Amino acid sequence: MPTTAKQQDRFNRILAAAAQELLDMRDDSTAVDRIALRSGTSKATIYRYFGDKVGLERAMVGWLCERARDPLEGVVAKPSDARSTMIAIGDAFASGVLNRHVMDLHRYVVARASTHPELGEIFWDAGPKRTYEAAANLISNLQLPDHLKAVPARQVAEFFLNMLTGTTQLSYFCLGDDVLHSDEMAERVRNAVTMLGIRDHQDQA
Structure with missing residues (x-):
């Protein structure tokens, strides 16, 4: 896991790139190469942070879910209506x-x-x-x-x-x-x- 601001920025860029590359369902053997290119990092850096492609997927899903605002957080119940x-x-x-x-x-x-x-x-x-x-x-x-x-x-x-x-x-x-x-x-x-x-x-x- 990242321990510095620079590492956190790189970590987030990798996850954002993974979302852009993987969610279009082009899941092929070059996916990690494209993620590395899009995020301005290397495959070695990606594997160092996430272990393997499945680890990257887990982190990406969790990251996207954490960033998603609760859709109902602004709704207030009106008991009589x-x-x-x-x-x-x-x-x-x-x-x-x-x-x-x-x-x-x-x-x-x-x-x-x-x-x-x-x-x-x-x-x-x-x-x-x-x-x-x-x-x-x-x-x-x-x-x-x-x-x-x-x-x-x-x-x-x-x-x-x-x-x-x-x-x-x-x-x-x-x-x-x-x-x-x-x-x-x-x-x-x-x-x-x-x-x-x-x-x-x-x-x-």
């Missing part, structure tokens, strides 16, 4: 998670997790697990309709966020950037809240 809170959760999730950078990382981890499950564990703990827990904490403070009160807040969070990710992630993985349209996602968030049966608080019986 469940609908606006759920919309805020959905909008923040869509902005923070359903974007090219995060979904490229997700795709990469899924592709590599069968042979290197530790990559999946790093990503899960720092990403989806943390976000589901944050959403559940917000939802647990809401005055929900009776049919949702019988469902644990963690499951409501999972069902809701999964309604937003399903076809969005799959179509991105298959079709690329063309599927990401903010206006369509905003409408999708509101439709998902409606499908949960959460109405505007003025309309609550």
Whole structure:
């Protein structure tokens, strides 16, 4: 691990270069050479810091997860206005998670997790697990309709966020950037809240 500011800068440059080279899924025998060239270092330096290519991958996934802001950190629960809170959760999730950078990382981890499950564990703990827990904490403070009160807040969070990710992630993985349209996602968030049966608080019986 780096012990000086100069080493830390080199360390970060290597990880940034690894993200640029590996997340495009061009995972071939020259990947480390390209990372060394892009970061202005050498293969020897990369191996000295990370041991091998898998060690570099672990560090890259962890580094990217650490740099990713919790997408729900700015959302405040309004107990008597469940609908606006759920919309805020959905909008923040869509902005923070359903974007090219995060979904490229997700795709990469899924592709590599069968042979290197530790990559999946790093990503899960720092990403989806943390976000589901944050959403559940917000939802647990809401005055929900009776049919949702019988469902644990963690499951409501999972069902809701999964309604937003399903076809969005799959179509991105298959079709690329063309599927990401903010206006369509905003409408999708509101439709998902409606499908949960959460109405505007003025309309609550």
